[in-house]
Amino acid sequence: MEESVNQFKVIAFHLGDEEYAIPVTNVGSIERIQHITRVPNTPPFVKGVINLRGVVTPVIDLRERFNMEKTPYTESSRIIIVRIDELEVGMIVDGAHDVVDVMNEDIEPPPEVVGSIEVNYIKGVIKLQKRLLVLLDLNQVLLQEEFNRMKEIGS
Amino acid sequence: METNQYLEVFIDESKENLQIVNDQLLELEKNPDELSIVNEMFRAAHTLKGMSATMGFDDLADLTHKMENVFDSIRNQIAKVDANMMDVLFDSVQALEEMIFDIENGGDGKKDVQIIVEQLKRIEKGESIDVEASSVVTTEENPTNTTQSSNTSIDLNEFEWTVINQAQSDGYSVFHIDVSLAEDCLLKAARVFMVFEVLENSGDVIKSIPPVDDLEDENFDHSFEVLLVTKETDEDVKHKILKVSEIVEVDVKLFDDKPMTEEEIEKIELEKQEKDVDEATEEGKKSVNNKAVNSNKTIRVNIDRLDVLMNLFEELVIDRGRLEQLSQELNHNELKSTVERISRVSSNLQNILLTMRMVPIDQVFNRFPRMIRQLARELNKEINLKIEGADTELDRTVIDEIGDPLVHLIRNAIDHGIETPEIRKKNQKSEQGHLLLKAYHSGNHVFVEIKDDGAGINKDKVLKKALANGLVTQEEAKTLTDQQINEFILASGFSTADKVSDVSGRGVGLDVVRNTIESIGGTVEIFSEEGKGTTFSIQLPLTLSIIAVMLVNLKDETYAIPLSTIIETAVIKKDEIMKVHNKEVIDFRGQIVPLVDLREVFTVESDREDDYYSIVIVRKGDKLAGLVVDSFIGQQEIVLKGLGNYLTQVFAISGATILGNGQVALIIDTNALIK
Numbered sequence: 001m002e003e004s005v006n007q008f009k010v011i012a013f014h015l016g017d018e019e020y021a022i023p024v025t026n027v028g029s030i031e032r033i034q035h036i037t038r039v040p041n042t043p044p045f046v047k048g049v050i051n052l053r054g055v056v057t058p059v060i061d062l063r064e065r066f067n068m069e070k071t072p073y074t075e076s077s078r079i080i081i082v083r084i085d086e087l088e089v090g091m092i093v094d095g096a097h098d099v100v101d102v103m104n105e106d107i108e109p110p111p112e113v114v115g116s117i118e119v120n121y122i123k124g125v126i127k128l129q130k131r132l133l134v135l136l137d138l139n140q141v142l143l144q145e146e147f148n149r150m151k152e153i154g155s
Numbered sequence: 156m157e158t159n160q161y162l163e164v165f166i167d168e169s170k171e172n173l174q175i176v177n178d179q180l181l182e183l184e185k186n187p188d189e190l191s192i193v194n195e196m197f198r199a200a201h202t203l204k205g206m207s208a209t210m211g212f213d214d215l216a217d218l219t220h221k222m223e224n225v226f227d228s229i230r231n232q233i234a235k236v237d238a239n240m241m242d243v244l245f246d247s248v249q250a251l252e253e254m255i256f257d258i259e260n261g262g263d264g265k266k267d268v269q270i271i272v273e274q275l276k277r278i279e280k281g282e283s284i285d286v287e288a289s290s291v292v293t294t295e296e297n298p299t300n301t302t303q304s305s306n307t308s309i310d311l312n313e314f315e316w317t318v319i320n321q322a323q324s325d326g327y328s329v330f331h332i333d334v335s336l337a338e339d340c341l342l343k344a345a346r347v348f349m350v351f352e353v354l355e356n357s358g359d360v361i362k363s364i365p366p367v368d369d370l371e372d373e374n375f376d377h378s379f380e381v382l383l384v385t386k387e388t389d390e391d392v393k394h395k396i397l398k399v400s401e402i403v404e405v406d407v408k409l410f411d412d413k414p415m416t417e418e419e420i421e422k423i424e425l426e427k428q429e430k431d432v433d434e435a436t437e438e439g440k441k442s443v444n445n446k447a448v449n450s451n452k453t454i455r456v457n458i459d460r461l462d463v464l465m466n467l468f469e470e471l472v473i474d475r476g477r478l479e480q481l482s483q484e485l486n487h488n489e490l491k492s493t494v495e496r497i498s499r500v501s502s503n504l505q506n507i508l509l510t511m512r513m514v515p516i517d518q519v520f521n522r523f524p525r526m527i528r529q530l531a532r533e534l535n536k537e538i539n540l541k542i543e544g545a546d547t548e549l550d551r552t553v554i555d556e557i558g559d560p561l562v563h564l565i566r567n568a569i570d571h572g573i574e575t576p577e578i579r580k581k582n583q584k585s586e587q588g589h590l591l592l593k594a595y596h597s598g599n600h601v602f603v604e605i606k607d608d609g610a611g612i613n614k615d616k617v618l619k620k621a622l623a624n625g626l627v628t629q630e631e632a633k634t635l636t637d638q639q640i641n642e643f644i645l646a647s648g649f650s651t652a653d654k655v656s657d658v659s660g661r662g663v664g665l666d667v668v669r670n671t672i673e674s675i676g677g678t679v680e681i682f683s684e685e686g687k688g689t690t691f692s693i694q695l696p697l698t699l700s701i702i703a704v705m706l707v708n709l710k711d712e713t714y715a716i717p718l719s720t721i722i723e724t725a726v727i728k729k730d731e732i733m734k735v736h737n738k739e740v741i742d743f744r745g746q747i748v749p750l751v752d753l754r755e756v757f758t759v760e761s762d763r764e765d766d767y768y769s770i771v772i773v774r775k776g777d778k779l780a781g782l783v784v785d786s787f788i789g790q791q792e793i794v795l796k797g798l799g800n801y802l803t804q805v806f807a808i809s810g811a812t813i814l815g816n817g818q819v820a821l822i823i824d825t826n827a828l829i830k
Contacts, residue, residue: 037819038712039798040757041806049798049811049819054470056811056819058801089801142801 006104010126012133013080013096015063016071020093021100021126021133028081028088030096033073050090052081059090065141066121084138091141100133102126107135162258164314165210167455168202169255174521175199176222177248180241181524187236190229197226203251205312211368212264215254221275222247228279243274245525311362315382318361319410322384327358330389332396333406335378340401343373349399351381357392358385382410458551461512465700468501468508469794472701475501476815509701513548516594516603519558520545523565523592530569537576537587538569547594549601553695556675557603560668564605564691565590567665572609572689582686584608601697606690612683614640621646641681642777645669673775673826676702676719700795704812704822706788707771709759713820714784715793715812720825722772722779724787729766741781743772751828752783756807775829782828795822 010021011030031052036059038048045064049056059079063070076095081088110122121140126133179196186192200223207215222244228234250268258264311319319329332354336346347370354360362382365375385392389407396405475498482494520542531538549557573579573588580586591606614637621627621643627635645665669679676696683689696702696719704715705724725743732739732750739750750770754761770781793812798805809824 035818037811037821039802039805039808039821040759041808042802046802049802049821051473051813051817051819054473054813056796056798056813058799086800088799 013093031079172199172203329410331410335404337401517545544594568607572607603693608688611685707784773825
């Protein structure tokens with residue numbers, strides 16, 4: 001079990017050209033894009049709710065969450081269902097490819113600016129041979145205060 | 156002995172038994188000479204005592220024991236039933252309730268009941284000065300005078316009897332073992348522990364006297380008794396125990412004294428009881444019969460499990476809808492008939508599941524008699540309470556919600572409604588006020604009525620107050636119906652009481668009642684005649700998890716509006732819409748109803764260019780609003796779902812549901828749209 005302390009698995013996905021990662025333990029499942037019911041009077045990045053096997057689950061667009069340029073969904077777009085604490089939220093990404101084994105020492109602290117997203121959503125940067133994965137801080141991404149602030153701006 | 160696993164059963168059964176005592180006390184107060192009532196209470200108290208002692212809740216056992224003695228005195232006509240005695244007995248029941256509540260919440264059930272115990276003792280003996288004290292039965296082991304069995308000094312509760320009977324029929328023997336320790340034994344607890352270890356290796360100990368806790372604390376002389384269920388012979392058991400040092404004597408007897416068992420006596424008593432009851436009231440008979448049926452045919456199921464079952468079934472309902480739709484699309488005959496069968500079976504299942512979650516409203520009603528009695532005494536009023544339809548069943552979730560509103564309404568009726576005996580006499584009414592609590596089914600709803608024959612609502616006073624509070628204008632006041640005036644008393648901050656009492660009159664309460672009832676999809680109506688009395692009629696949905704809604708379209712989106720809030724739907728011409736203060740309103744059956752365009756509320760791109768508007772008229776209390784939608788889809792039963800923890804408090808959306816096509820539809824919270 002010594003391995004597990006030092007090593008963990010992440011799900012790698014991309015938004016545009018950039019690759020991101022979240023720990024596999026936070027991921028419930030990865031779904032194809034399906035019908036999303038819009039929920040009015042919520043921030044723009046909240047796309048609505050989906051029927052996830054009988055559970056009504058909210059879905060956010062991660063591109064819009066990070067104020068990136070909006071693009072239409074494609075065949076490779078996916079909804080990653082993440083769970084932290086009591087929250088269960090779907091995040092729309094441009095594509096989710098693989099599960100990667102990461103050693104703790106592969107993670108570097110976040111630089112001042114990484115790609116296009118604000119630094120407080122980032123836990124660190126994972127350096128693999130030819131790839132750079134941005135490890136997201138899900139707590140920050142799904143933070144309620146942030147949500148409320150965005151809601152006020154949105155409305 | 157591990158007692159934790161029985162704790163839940165203990166709490167449930169204690170509550171039941173306590174409720175019996177409570178009910179019977181009220182009954183006794185009405186018929187002080189009816190001794191069969193005392194018997195019933197005695198049995199309940201006795202069981203409670205036995206169980207608490209086994210579980211090691213000594214205070215509980217002690218207090219029940221004292222009550223039991225009082226009952227016995229009543230039964231033997233040593234003590235006389237009077238108001239003071241009833242007060243003390245009610246206090247005791249309350250104390251017991253608090254203890255059980257404490258235990259339920261993880262406490263140790265300890266409570267200082269010294270005063271009550273003293274009072275009980277006085278009652279027990281107080282009036283028996285002429286009678287020899289010896290005739291008062293005080294031995295715990297011989298609760299009934301008829302029990303004089305020499306070999307059974309152990310009293311057992313129903314549960315233990317079941318175990319024994321089961322064991323005997325499975326070929327085990329039950330031994331009554333008397334163990335004596337050496338007089339000079341120093342480590343009594345340790346010896347007891349060793350004996351128990353021996354016993355538990357050979358079988359199961361189902362009872363010990365004194366209870367295990369006392370044994371562990373060395374609260375006993377030099378001997379103790381146990382009941383053991385085992386396959387071994389009495390000789391074997393005896394020898395094994397004697398191997399423990401400092402044990403001087405072991406007496407092992409076969410425990411099979413059926414003719415003298417308490418069960419037998421209970422049976423006799425029950426028969427006697429039934430005879431009594433035959434002669435007595437119908438109601439009493441029903442309760443005895445019910446009890447007999449219940450004990451045979453029900454099992455206890457944890458509510459959580461029922462909830463899980465319900466959740467699973469809800470998923471099935473959604474899949475059923477999907478399946479039905481698919482089979483329609485595919486038009487395959489065999490598939491169709493199979494799906495139809497599944498639909499039929501699952502609707503049956505739905506009915507059964509929903510009824511499984513139903514509980515009689517008695518669970519709420521049964522706490523009222525004592526509360527009313529107490530309140531009436533505090534306020535010096537005489538009240539005759541009548542309860543009808545206590546067996547009316549409602550979903551557990553609804554039951555959980557209505558307790559507090561009903562308490563409010565009852566307090567209100569007693570404080571403001573029913574007058575004092577003097578005033579009643581002056582007004583040529585019976586001195587005793589009447590309060591009727593009635594529940595009944597009607598369609599998909601349950602109605603609960605609280606009816607008093609008190610002073611009624613003074614409409615002028617209410618109207619004056621309403622004008623003063625700015626709830627209505629002088630103009631509007633003229634057109635109000637009696638009903639509408641009555642409903643002002645449900646408005647927040649409204650009280651016509653000249654005097655604020657502890658009970659009510661602060662003007663908080665009735666608005667809370669209305670809000671609570673409406674939040675679970677019910678309504679409150681008031682009927683009142685001045686001088687004659689007031690009736691509060693509450694309409695409640697049968698269940699909260701599956702509700703009927705009206706599905707409507709807004710462009711390509713589907714929304715659900717709970718049917719309980721809808722008055723009717725209408726299609727109106729565009730030129731019928733008027734503007735008042737820059738707001739669109741319509742004239743709906745002589746009433747001005749403001750329109751709320753759902754496209755605006757839910758920010759749907761608006762390009763309505765129709766000459767006709769589809770409108771859903773909804774109500775909140777006595778206010779109406781017309782919701783403008785694009786089209787009506789129809790009525791449907793849906794399963795209520797939450798939006799999850801991420802999306803909390805979305806404006807005007809109370810939840811979601813999953814439609815037959817697998818998509819999510821949002822449920823509109825119409826209360827938020829009516830101002």
